[in-house]
Amino acid sequence: MSKVTLAIGGMSCASCALSIEAEVKKIDGVLESSVNYATETAYFEISDDKLLDVIKSKVQSLGFSTSDELHTPTEKTSGENYLVKFYISIALSLLLFSLAMWPLMGWPNREVNWFIQLVLCLPIWAWIGLKFQKSLVRFFLTGKSNMNTLIGLGTTAAFVYSAIITVFNDASVSFGLTQKVYFEAVGFIISFVYLGNYFEERAKRKTKEALNSLFKLSSKKALVEIDSKFVEVDIDEVQKGSVLRVKPGEKFPVDGKILRGSSLIDESMITGEPVPLLKSSDDLVYSGTINGDSVIEYIATKVGKDTFLSQIIAFVEQAQGSRPKIQQFADRISSIFTPVVIAISVLTFICWFFLGPEPFWGNAISNMIAVLVIACPCALGLATPTAVVVATGRASLKGILIGGGEIIERSEKIDTIIFDKTGTITEGRPSVVEALFNNDEETTLMDIASIEQFSEHPLSNAIVKYSQDRKIPLSEPDSFEIVKGKGIIASIDEREYVIGNKLLLEESSIEFQQNLTPNEIGSYVFVACNGVHCATLVVGDKIKSTSKSVIDELKFLGIETWMITGDNEIVAEYVAKELGIEHFVANALPLEKSSYVESLQAKGKNVAMIGDGVNDAPALAKANVSMAMGTGADVAMNASDVTLVKGDLSKAIDFLKLSHGTMKIIKQNLFLSMVYNSLLIPIAAGVLVIFDGPMMPPVLASIAMGLSSISVVSNSLRIKTII
Template identity: 40%
Template sequence: MNKTFRVSGMHCASCETLINEEVKELSGVTDVATSAKDGICHVSTNDDVADEAIIAAIKAAGYDAVLEAAPSQVEQAIPTEHTIDLVEHDGDRVSFRYLTETRGEGTVDIQGDGRPKFHGEVIRQKSGTLEFPSGIKQEAKEIAQFFESLIQEKAVVQTLPVHREQVIAPKRTVEQENEQKATFVLNGMHCSSCAGVITKSIKKLPGIADAQVSFAAEKARVTFDPRQTNESAIIARIKKAGYRAQVAGSANPDEERARRQQEIRSYWRKFIMGAVLSAPMLYFMFLDFFAFLPGRAFLLPLVGIISFILATPVQIFLGAGFYKGMWSSLRMRTFNMDSLIAIGTSAAFIYSVVSFLVYAFTNNSVLGVGGEKIPELYFETAAFLITFVLMGKWLESKAKGQTSDAVRKLMDLQAKTARVLRDGKPFDVPIGDVVEGDIVIVRPGEKVPVDGIIVNGGSAVDESMLTGESIPVEKHPGDKVIGATVNKNGSFEFRATNIGSETVLAQIIRLVEEAQGSRAPIQAFADRISAKFVPAVIIIAIATFLVWFFLLGSTLSFALMAFTAVIVIACPCALGLATPTAIMVATGKGAQNGILIKGGEPLEAACKVRAIVFDKTGTLTKGKPEVTDVITVGTHDEDEVMEIAAGLEAKSEHPLAEAICRYAEEESLASAQVANFQAVPGHGVRGDVDGVIYYFGNRKLMATLGLDVHRLERKMRRLEEEGKTAMLLANEKEIFGIVAVADAIKATTPSAVASLKRMGLLVYMITGDNMRTASAIARQAGIEEQYVRAEVLPEDKANEVKKIQATGVKVAMVGDGLNDAPALAQADVGIAMGSGTDVAMEAGGIVLMKSDLQDVVSAIQLSRETLGKIKQNLFFSLFYNVIGIPIAARVFIGLGIVLRPELAGLAMALSSVSVVSNSLLLRRFQPNHRNWISTFAPVVMTTVFTVAFVLLARVSVMAAG
């Protein structure tokens, strides 16, 4: 009979051996196969071996186990239908009660890995497993709310009995195995509301699991089921909404850059055309104030007809884009900025046309009677408004282009051609023609075109453009080379292993682009306001008109100008650009410094961190332990001790084993031949050398042998107080000696820890070392002993992080992203450092390309400055609208503060430019340096806009006078 058990706590082959030996001792067990990698133990038994006996044997070996449910058990079990009756949650546990003929109960625990688990049974719907909805944060409160929704819906569910805990994975709208993602480059968006229109349009297609549209990045990321829809259908849907799109992968960097430049030139041409047509009308405005202006008497009667002729092409041709945008939004039953511009300019233009025609028919003349201007005409308002908005769009598109400079610079690193061997002859081919397995030749001074492994020759390679390490790295046959790095003085041949989108550079670019298009949680605030913003502005504008015209008895033209000013001064764009532009600049700047931030969520989370936990080995320390001391006992010499220790450790997978074997090799010592090797988890190792059993490990191992270590305690304590790990070699009768191994801390560790403390962070260290050794390392690093967590097993690191979180602080975990993965996942933000070329690692919301702890400091600093910039942008955009809309509505007319519609349009255009420009100041970010310009920019901007509003109001009063 075959059974499978799920085992927790294993981390190496020694664990497998220990479990196998314990289980094999059971009577009736015929075979055992254990896998530490998969965390399972397969057992073949006779029918009379109880499951509980096997679990007890595994626990005796020091591990926890539960029986894996056989698929047939679940499939053949008879389901029972229920309706959920009661839900309660307390801490990390959710209890639910369901109704059957007899009441049943169940619980859900929120585990350390963040995944909820049902105990005792699997809950199923008739169509399959009832799983949590996508997007749920896996918190007890939210899971309880999910069950409560089942109560309200009176949903019928089914339960199946099982033999172990069933992990309930987040449910996705589209099955994971059929899910596909695509990124689209968008064209034609004018404001953040356009992003909402496109999102709503895409989500109407069948099979769409998720759609995220970024106005700032001008891209859409869509997750869909290819069985129900495809990229062509999505593009067609976007075009139907009034915008243009193409798959991101189909546009090369040069085409993307050309498209951006074309957009900038288009806005520039339209702005210049509008300025040329509007300039004469500006002169006409001055005719009312200055009698000495040349041609005044001649021009006054002609002002009406000339303004009509000049304003018409501005309104119809240059303003066509706004009407098109309004039409697209109306088809989706919403409003956007185009709607506001189209409504405002149309009101001024149509009112002027009607006034002009009424005057012409009444006076039988299209010229002003008696040498005067035709009154009540506001052609210049519509023309100036469109011109100023186009100027703002030109400036905004230029500024937005600069937010993605970092990605373009990364793209520019890519070599254009490669020299490959074909039939034994070298050929220069485009980079896209290189295929996996090609032998590529790299000469001195050339860029490495793709990733690969050196097969011939060698050189020093400059990897600073990707990792930030300034010192060239020596490369020899068998070493990896990274595409876009620069060969220095030698030449070599390498075999291409990763090409196209699989190269490290391509992965970095993709990660940065995805991060730039992501959303930070703080953006939800702006989204809530933006969703109601335009309709609210239209309501305020209509109310302004009604109050002035009907309640206060103003003229029609006065009320209409107030209505128009309110419409055009409101700017949802500034609010919509506040968060994404800052994220785009910050993630790009981070990538340039070897800090890869995987999106807005980890960027914001890093800002809120108040405690930071470092794994010791390889993070605070160099990760390359070395033998520092060999102390013999009695008549035994150092060579004898090291030969036996090296022989034992040669078969061990412990991190310190390599240091001992390397020392023996460097000293030209012959490692002893060991038979019957066995690892003793948490204690050390044992093995047979020439018929004698030797033991090598810690005090606990010696204690099990009954050997007295008290006479060596002073020496061991001295070594441990120096931050060294002391291990003892012995046979069953006596101790031979002590071998001490130390892993030196990195040069930047003390300064980085000090910087983090100055930033107000609590700095913790987690290690498997004993407390004395851990405290010594902590002292060297500058970490207080109260923040040291010693003798922590790898699988318990996540629990330690959870304990710190339980004190009420947000926690960042810094590790290597491999054996620290559970702890990185448990932390509020995981920082995987020293990953080198493994930029796609799942663990860690932030990935550091090199092993410098100062980059942890830089990541936190960049996060704080970015979130501060986002808050500045949000404040400024809200401040602008809060102060601008009342002025436009002429609330302060009693104070002589009035704002003409065209000047309101100018203020609106400049507000978006100001927000983007403020975000661009993040490009001046430098680690460990205060960005003073960025700090004082919002104060200066607020002051400037306040003064500008006053000055524009005075100009408006003069024009009205």
Template identity: 40%
Template sequence: MTCASCANSIQSMLNTREGVAEANVNFAGKTLQVAFNEKEVTPAQLRETVQEIGFDILIEETTQEELEERQANALAQLRRKTIFAGALALPVFVLGMFFHDTFAWGNWAMLILTAPILLWAGQRFFVGAWAQARHGRANMDTLVALSTGIAFVFSVFNTVYPEFFLQRGLMPHVYFEAVAVIIAFILLGKYLEEGAKDRSSSAIKKLMGLQPKTVRVLRSGTEMELKIEEVQLGDRVVLLPGERVPIDGQVAAGTTYVDESMLSGEPLPVQKQQGDTVFAGTINQKGSVQIIAQKTGGETMLAHIIKMVQEAQGSKAPVQKLVDKIAGIFVPVVLVIAVLTFAAWLVFGGQAYLTEALLSTISVLVIACPCALGLATPTAIMVGVGRGAENGILIKDAESLEHAHKVNAVILDKTGTITLGKPSVTDVVWAQDAADQAKLETLFFSMEAQSEHPIAQAVYTFYKEQGQQALQPDTFNSLTGLGIEAAFDGTRYLAGNEKLLRQQGVELPEHLLQAARQLQEDAKTAIFFANPEQALAVFAVSDPIKPAAAEGIKALHEAGLDVYMLTGDNAQTAAAVARQVGVEHYQAELMPTDKADFVKRLQAEGKVVAMVGDGINDAQALATADVSIAMGQGTDIAMEVAGITLMRSDLTQVAKAVKLSRATVSTIHQNLFWAFFYNVICIPLAAGVLFPFTGFLLNPMIAGGAMALSSVSVVTNSLRLRSKKL
């Protein structure tokens, strides 16, 4: 594809095809995302549709190495044509500009040198223009083919039959130098543009480079070296110190330390021993281990990250939809302007009206290429998404990246987001008249063993380490946002917060209440254990605050964002945590639906809300928020709902994600301003609006150079994101 109009043509052709629900073409990424009904249309038929307008798509399975080889070959051919065009254009330019009247054979020499530039180096423009014309469409190829083709034919005519104009008192001018230099400049611009676009996707290449190509496997007691694609589930993989882990699996033998910084961002290596999980792309540092392959190829976490980044880079930001509409009508509008320019010069031109008409029309056609317009948004998105991936910020789609810059309110879930999400029992206070505490502890442990709540897991771990054995309750019921209830031998027991006990009419001894208040002031969660008559004990569970939580919240405040903390915990614990991390606004004792309602309340106040969470109970609020951010160590459902996933459970990453969005959107705006400003200024100049006042007429060769420069400048500006400090 040579411009945004190419992408628009492919997209519109596919969207009108029967069986296609939606097609999106990314010009910068050279990718197509299409949703279609396999019963109505096949990939081969989609390919035929694209081929009808002069393009092609890869529908067969292609490895990244094969794809890179194809792209490298295409870039090498473009480089050869650029060098060839430049080498021949130089003598044509010198002859045309300085010796056009010196040699009688000058025009013929320029014709002989220009013809191969046009017919071989510039062949792609004419082939593309013809394929578009057959379907009543136009793109950049159309503009280049028309401008250079008309100039070349006019020059050939004047070279072969100069008498036609001489007999009419006009000079038979030739414009071979304009044709040669325009094609050379445009090819140079496309070559630089392709190289810059290639750099914009460097993040993907870095991620793909994390996976080894070969692996040692033990089969039937024999060690063999296989390609990574040949590894099967259940294979025993041998890993030596310094090697990258090739698959996701479980350590079967040996002990080692693994550098997981590419996933977690944590610089310290993690100890791995038998039973521990390791992930593809991480680095084995010290020991030799054997790993049982559990996920291979496209199923590994690394493969999912790569796929997410690729899909995000190929997706379109909302602003791109408007740009696509403009690009769709841009070329036809330029063709109309070119015709009007030619007509105006014929009517109002001076003595050399035909020459000026031809030069101005060619300049308009050449300078008005919509390349910069088409590259403005996708190149910035590609670099922004890649930069995020390099910093452990996975962005699901361009829309999430664009929306994040508008965020002015951030909601943080407490457990697992501000705190570590790994609570532990710290205190146990029994009622003064509680009898047979050992039996009651067994019942309490047995109840919590049935629950999957993090607090229940803390109780379970606490008593399991003491050697407790769980009993099977007669009945068990989870009370969302309150606690749990269970029956043993016909007696019902409750475990949960103060609100649950008060709802059930359970008596709360004063000394247990006071103990609970004190524990909550220490940022601990108080869990009551009771029978239907009275509370029997209060247990304190503490979830340590993450080391970087206060720093992350400070960074959010410095970014000008209002920060809110939501939790299902009690008000006292919430207040203590909020005080320690510097959060002014918080809400406690919230159910999952209450969190979503709070998001809606802020939105009703005109705020653009980002929700940060990690659990199933956050999913509804994440789906309701304008921008949803999941902590990478959270649940699968939270990460599925979220538009942005942080690979590190570090709140400083939230501020970085917002800064990245702001920088990316700022770059998009700069690119679009340059693209529109360039065309608004240059098209009238090319048409000759200054000629009546200053005698200035834009040379088509300068127009070609300006067009090439516009595309390169937009891509280069997008690449600046790679060095932006987050």
């Protein structure tokens, strides 16, 4: 038994994924079949590796492509092709519409007009709309239908009928066919569906970029000790027990334990905290983290799929591979609506042929085609995409990037929000939050910053920036010594300074002054001048100015708030109390964050996660809705559904308001489009004739189709007033 993964190409909607799943599952020896439309990936569990070729053949026979290449950089060509095809189609459609109205002016004559329309419509139907026609063929071969099938059915019926009347006009008249063409309807239907496809493809591409960003964090090469020499090898050649060397600034390629050396290591991808950790002999290091200022030699303890980074990648992949519970309304009903429409059209033909007036064939065929054309879901196809286009466009102007309509749909039900701390509700960078001095503040701060400017430690950088913001001039120290992991000993203008943590001052036998005891929470930097404790600086992570108001508004809306952070218990408790956050968890690793998301979901909660770091990626991928700060890591933004461009937390409130308002309008659009179809299908079938009414004239069909689309678009434009 083995598990295989394939890339699937050519899927046009979620129904395609379901169809592939079902057909492959029928193959003997396939134990599990799962296809994800968003990531275009399929996962199969099979009893025999030989079945892989059988699976590929089955998928290809259904009209889709397969590939073994996964996680390659995502191309933009599919989305760009959709947009190009939309532009070509809409341009031709506008020409068709003009020609359809032109006979009112008396030129050109009807025959010439129709032939011009046929020529203009042919590339729309046969080239741009080819995938809809293929879907129609698959429906007749397999019985599987989706929205594309319905579009293919309506546009093909309209085009073929119109072409026959145009090319064989005399025969069609003698046969009794109604003299009306639907070329412009074919153009507009296909055009707007492609516009919707373009935005859907953009959302799919963003989903796949999350995994690509994670893969960029991993190393491709490693320096491994072979015969007492360090040789660069491919990462796949590193084995458990290998001794590796990592130079300053390089990433650790695999997990392991330090043998020689000590260095400050950036583990923000794990903890989310910006301050590097000092690690030395016997300390653990993880793949994807970044070595600081010294050479490290360590022994590999976990390689390949067992490394910490690989576990994060696998988790995000699994989370994105799970199928959303809610699919677009149009896709859900298409599998029912298509055969129903066909049944109604056949019934229309039978009724007119056996019960209608002469000419029996002409009236029966004409009205059957009218049903198929009028049932083609132009308004239904526009109902969601137009609202999504307006909503995402409006959101982007407000600094909110939304991945697609499904995200807006899911956001409507959010009742719990989890926040990361660092970079989300705090600034995400070390800064001086408290400064206490015993004597001349300006002189002491000038000396401290003049010394700290020669250290690359993040705490030193924060202190230097604090002095620069106050425009305090800097000089150079006379002597300077870094005490690794503790601080700095230096002299400047005959003043001897000891600057560092509590341990360094204790080792220097310096007595701490009570009045310099800090009040704020953060990393403490104690300063002694000539053997006397003279200052205390607290370097911490400031809470954003908008965080408190956002939490208060969420509580007013009845949304439960959580904070889950990799920071320590003291800092987490302090921030939670300051902001009034109801629940908090400290010291949380990336996969633990996702576990908390799952536990809340198991209790029936609809969870949104807001974060900004690599360590947030698994939780972002697992949440019902994920929001990333635009100032954070690329992988967090790629793993999220929504990006708050400038890291403004108040935009999360705007997004929730937008999602609620947009969903109301989408539901109204769907109601309008369904009413349109429900009312006009019977009229197209000729029900008014029973009451001595008219057959549906071509003008009415065009106007009705246009008005239905206009009503949907106009209603969608109201979204601009929500935020």
